Amino acid sequence: MKQQWRERLGTVTLEPCAPVVAGSYQQWTLTLTVGSYGIDEGGTIKIAQRLACDMQPAQFSDPAAPAYCTVQTNGAAKLAPRFAPKGHERPWMIWCVVIDVYDGSLAPGDTVTVVLGERSGGSPGIRVQTFVESAHEFRVFVDPTNAAVARAVVDSPKFPIVAGEAVELVCIAPSQAVVGEAVEIFVKGQDMWGNPTAVAGPVELEWEGEGEVVVEGCKVSFCAPGSGRLMAAADGLRCYSNPVAVSEAAPQWHRYWGDLHAQSDATVGIGTEEEYFTFARDWARVDFASHQGNDFQVDDEDWQRLNETVRAFHRDGEFVVFPGYEWSANSPAGGDRNVFYFAEGLPIVRNSHWQIPHVPEDEVSPAHPADVFFARLARLVPRDQVIIGSHVGGRWADVKAYFDPEAHNLVEVVSSWGVFEWMLFDALDCGHVVGVMCNSDGHKGRPGAEGPGAGEFGIAGGLTCVLAGELSRAGVWEALCSRRCYGTTGARILLDVQIAGALMGAVVTDVDSVDIRARVVGVAPLEALQVYRGRQLLAEVQPSEFRDLGHSNRVRLMWSGSRMRGRGRRVDWSGVIRTTQATILEATAVSFDSAADGITATEPQAVAFQSQTTGDCDGIELVLDDGRVGRLAFESAAGTTEIDLAGLGHEPLRFDYGGLDMQLVVQRYPERVEALELTLETVDQPPGEGQAAYFVKAIQCDGEMAWSSPVYVSG
Template sequence: MVDPIATYNFQTLAVQPAIEIVPGAAETWVAVIPSICEINKPFTLRIKVEDTWGNPTNKAKARLYIKVRGNIKNLPEHIDINPGKFAHEITGLVVDEEGDFDIVLSTADGTLLTKSNPARAMEKPTLKYYWADLHGQSDETLGTNSAADYFSFGRDMAFLDACAHQGNDFQMTESFWQDLNQVTAEFNEPGRYVTLPGYEWSGNTALGGDRNVYFPAEGRTMRRSSHALIESQHDIDTDCHTAAELFESFAKHNEWDVICFAHCGGRYADITMAHDGRFEKSVEVHSAWGTFEWLVQDAFKCGYRVGIIGNSDGHKGRPGASYPGAGWFGAVGGLTCYIMPDLSRETLIDSIKSRHHYATNGGPSGRIIMDLSATFEQPGTVYQDDPALFANSQGVISSEAMMGDIVHLPSGDLQLSLSVTAASPVRRIDLFNGLDHLECHRPYSAEDLGSRIGVLWEGAEYRGRFRSVVWDGTARFDIAKVSSTQAINFFNRDKTLEVSDESIVKWQSVTTGNFAGFIATLQDGMKGSIEIDTPLVKETIALDAIGLEDTVLDASATLPRALRLFRLPDENPNTSVAFEQRLSPLAGRDNPYYVRVTLEDGTQAWTSPVYILRSIA
């Protein structure tokens, strides 16, 4: 409507103006293949192109040439990409021998465009790896585009195996809840794409904080935190105003098949106030809101036995590929890999309940292959349901366990084994026993170090909203010269990293519990010093003092904040790493052994713990 003569008399235009929102030019290529492929069974290569902001774009035109690490049958000599389509599929590919492989796409002159995620071919795998983002919103609540568009994007643009919608409950009318149930039912396709119906219980932190709620089937009752933005009050008697009331209500109504996650968004979850392991199976370590290792640590402090997950919690309707955009978000959305025999709602729910999954912080290298297992000197009793919560929990006598298992091991040591295969080189592997950091393993030694220096900044102001830490700053080299830089976790294109005069690196950056930074390749990399100037850290460090171990410049306040420097090899070929450690579990406490993997390009992954118990109270 317009006020044509400034009389406050508005008239409706006969032709309504419209603005078409379109993607930008092609910039980044993405190739995705299944993480686990069965020998002689067909699989599909999926390809898309993103613009500078991570939007899928249909403006690419290229002839792609293919290189393979491994033996793949039925690959074409080349792939022609023409404008008009957002995603492309090459079907009917087959691997005929066991081993790890990936697919490289390049131009005719050999210019690398992208490399797929790593994959593993197996004879008859009993368990496969499926990727999911189970947390995000659409336009019907606090997001963009419709719920149907949301699920379509997850399947067709992000190439997810599983997806779920989590609208704020105080906005979700009964009508939308019914519509959403219809959408999840229509998109659910076992073997191809699995959906779960659910919502976000959105109580304030003082009442317990945000919780994700999932059902195994449609048609269930929403138990909201409130009806704050819902006009109809006909079902207000089902509201649960605290997280504790929510769990109690599930139990009262025998809804033992409900699954919940605790997460940190606008109203961070306080699991020290309210948690019920019969329903709440995992905590969200990473989302587009940042990285929240403190939430995992809260669980260990309280003795909870939970899994670790990552999701996007995105509001842009883009599950599985949720980039931060131009606001104050500094992280890309996370992913979770669920380890299960096949793709269905039943197996997904079983994987969540048994904590057989691991989290990553998403991004270009987010689909890491990880395997964490334990073998025992003496047999133990392996549980999937927590025996402290379920009296009828049945254990199995075994000499081995996988991530997520709860094991009663009265005596004897264990051997913890981790294998990692990634698209980017591994920088470090950190082993934890709950709150205790046991060891940092790097796939190279001090003798391998060269002229590359890493500078990373990390942290958050506090747990709640507006947690961003501003790290805008410079690094000045007084003698060494900067040959090149690699930006780490610069997903917000308004936040840039630049080099001037071969000696000054300048950047704009924020972190929200995650980290960002750069790797600089130097000439005369042992001479002189580096002067760091940021709002929180101002320090000069001699370059020859920067070595294998991180030099940490601490600026912690309510939560950890720090800037760290370290030296890297000139070349790090270690994209596949195996790590073993002999451990003696402690008595009188849980031993939640888990691993955090950090890649050179800034990707991180967290396994769910293997819980080792000397006794069961």
């Protein structure tokens, strides 16, 4: 049958068809030889890539500009190409070139030649997607009959996309260690887009912390209790590890890191499920993971295969894997929910069969809206075998309208889609009892270490840390069900919280006072440690360097927020920062996620930048020759603010930009911050009625953050 369709629709060649570096500029020649059907006037040819692809959009008008493409044929017809982001159906959408045939038809044997990244007119070529892929495909579709039904040709061209040269090192150490027991330290390189590379030369490790260590290759033994971090050096690069807490004996609760939410090519991601879990285990070095394919794309065969893959990769004591899926309803019907199962063999309760109409509907699925889904899930799956996570993806979970208080519930505060602290506040406003998780929702095949790239996903992925008794499916599951977990924007920050004598996630009753103790050890210098009671900032501590800033010539501008809760949430902040009298001696980008964004030009009194946020923050720190003269103007696509530098004192100035928590913060900043550890102690009175939710938030100077699961207290 494949041979018949090859003859009918035609064949495709690609030159060159060889490995290319992620994010590089290339030129390809793709040639379609028309099949026996021919292509009628009004017919269509499409070249599409998977939804996650962030290759530059093709353009056909400017031969000297990036991504210039041309289309020609030797047949008796004309061709009209266009770039159409939704030119085909999911998952072959977002990047799609549509070529319409008009003023004639194409006969069998005619050729259509498409040059992607045509360089003869001065274009540098077209930028490849920014992430690695073992078999990247230009999938070609043909509609030969003017029926608006395009079918894939057999054997579309595939080629590998590989990592570029390493520009940084990443050193991952266990967050905890015991005196006398050797632990393995993992060091890798990363290119400018966050793709991992193996370290070519020997790795040198040096301990910066309390006590002595013994280093043997990439294994380290600690001689005394304390804390610190490792300096790693290799291939001319250096970096620090995450902090390590060393104890005399094994602690009651162990910290394990994971990414519970991402996708493979089973739905809209890239790479096989085997590649997915291999990356999480071997490159991201997470301790636990799950897979979350969109339910309306997962048929019964897919679900069985995923369960088998989970079973094959799961190893208690080494790498814990949970089966699961994403219940992907539209937001008015409840929005995206993660479904995590304790074990294999449980049913998939879909919200719809939209892209799998061949799967018969039955008493299990479809189930929507969310209240129907919750009831169906409760009937089919024991409560202790399922956890429901609410998250923001293409669709946002409406926890105010739909919530199952009898289920084990988590909310996803961070993913590659953005930072969604507002969802935690939504849940707390309603009195819901939830835990905090942060994951990637990555579609690029890099669970546990997902970068933002240059496409739909705005930031790097987050991580979830559990405090578990052991690294086993039962141990990690118990911690998640108990909400004894916290999430970060990706940094392996150490966060300790005790509120009313209980650990994060607990429900505490009958207390006379609420004693709050929190401690954070950062991966980088810290800006603040905060405790919230619901939406109210109850207390905050900062390093001593922040105490007297009135005379600092270092000024930091940070902007953040989203336009809205839905898909159009991204804010374009691109613009210029200007001074009228002060000279800019130095300008440093802070917390920009993508290599596509950042400072684009610097002049003595102006800094141009490109920036987009989706709930996260970006910023620029200026060093001025005199930080108290003249005016400072922030001229952005999102709005303009101007201040008198003489009026900028110790306290930050905050400017509301509308949208969803869109704001600009301008403040004087310390010349140098060295504090890697902060502690906070305070006391609050329990509520007279009802329940109060207390959680802790940590902020690093580089913009990385962590949130604890709340402790729920009543008097």
